[in-house]
Amino acid sequence: MASTQRRGRVRAAWAVAGCAATFAATAFARRREREPFPGERLLKGASAAGGLALAALTAVPPARHRTRGAAELAARGAAAGLVQGGSHLLFDALAVALRRTAGTADPDAAEVDPGRVAARCLALGSAALTLVAARWQAREGAGTCPRCGGRPRPAAPGALAWSGYVACALSLPYPVVKLAWECGSDIGITRPEVIHAVPGGWLPVVPALAGSLLSLALVRPWGRTFPRWVPAVGGSRVPRPLVLVPSCFGLAVLAEVAPAALVAGVRYVNDPATPPVEEIGLRPWVPLTFYASWVLWGVALAGAAWEYHRTTAGCPACARS
Known part of the structure; x- marks a missing residue:
């Protein structure tokens, strides 16, 4: 105590x-x-x-x-x-x-x-x-575990286990389309000379794909136990912060950007005082698809992160679940 x-x-x-x-x-x-x-x-x-x-x-x-x-x-x-x-x-x-x-x-x-x-x-x-x-x-008080500081408690009801797969799917429209543009595709583009001339257009793809991988890590076995082919740590348990901390960071980014971007995108498309989206080089469906998928991605990622937390919070000292 x-x-x-x-x-x-x-x-x-x-x-x-x-x-x-x-x-x-x-x-x-x-x-x-x-x-x-x-x-x-x-x-x-x-x-x-x-x-x-x-x-x-x-x-x-x-x-x-x-x-x-x-x-x-x-x-x-x-x-x-x-x-x-x-x-x-x-x-x-x-x-x-x-x-x-x-x-x-x-x-x-x-x-x-x-x-x-x-x-x-x-x-x-x-x-x-x-x-x-x-x-x-x-959790300070009687009955706490000296190792984890918690009290034994019954398992919480599970979230949807497939939320991580949904989150991964919702994360893909943005990086897939951006990579297609970098490879020369004109999908969703009305002014290729403008979009293809943007320097470093592939850079935002890197964190987006990292988020896709993280979404899968929340629900796949290799997000809980390192594969045996990984040197030094193969077969050992993945530290929870290694998955949960980036998940919380990603949720914070999506919460900061996605709703505001979606609202701004809808207002821009529906505002007669602004130039049409085609004039800036994009079809109207492109930004709206990106922003809507980000909002839904955040919701699914939150469910997957909670499921990961719930199912990996055990303590070997007190068998806390």
């Missing part, structure tokens, strides 16, 4: 320190740029809320279950906000890659501020620390 409490407090201290570092790095980046940047308010608010929620979990006695439950929920919500704010790292990486691929002569094109990148990296790390600390602190 005392060992569990001590471990929980140590993890909470690290998580609070991470939240404080995220808040400070965000404020520093804001001062350097002198103007708001995407996710700035979310990073500040989530880091402050996460630190306060963890402090409450540490201070409130274990007997006050409702208060601790509310604090745990607040900590998990703060962690989700930190992941959401840090997910813009993907677009920072794409901007740098596109800048180098295009070889633009403008030194200010697609500029990425290092302070902003540092704040987003700290946000992702703080999110992981916050989730771990909340789990240990909220």
Whole structure:
């Protein structure tokens, strides 16, 4: 019991320190740029809320279950906000890659501020620390396992096991069409000279295909156990964070981009004041198909990630499921 409490407090201290570092790095980046940047308010608010929620979990006695439950929920919500704010790292990486691929002569094109990148990296790390600390602190008390910090509980009802396959299928329209364009195809294109002239058009395909592979890893056996042909780790259990952390990151990216893109795409197509989509080089179905598939991909990916979490959360010390 005392060992569990001590471990929980140590993890909470690290998580609070991470939240404080995220808040400070965000404020520093804001001062350097002198103007708001995407996710700035979310990073500040989530880091402050996460630190306060963890402090409450540490201070409130274990007997006050409702208060601790509310604090745990607040900590998990703060962690989700930190992941959401840090997910813009993907677009920072794409901007740098596109800048180098295009070889633009403008030194200010697609500029990425290092302070902003540092704040987003700290946000992702703080999110992981916050989730771990909340789990240990909220389950503090009698009957907890000294290894995992949890209490035995019955298995939760399963999500649809095929959600990962659906997520993989929904992730494919964008990379398949983009790769077809890179290979010279004119599918969905009205102005080939415009679309084919875009430099680095293949770069967004890489994270999209990585997301397709991740969607399958959530439901395939090799997402739980390394294949035996893998050197050194073949046949051993895949660490859950290796699959769940990228899944949460992907969900944050899709939640940030997909709904807004779909709404903007529908408004653009239906707005008589804007030029037709054909004038920018695309058939109307192309952006709408991309954005709609992203929204549905996010829903299916969330189901697959929950199913993976539910079926891999066992603890060998207490047989917790």
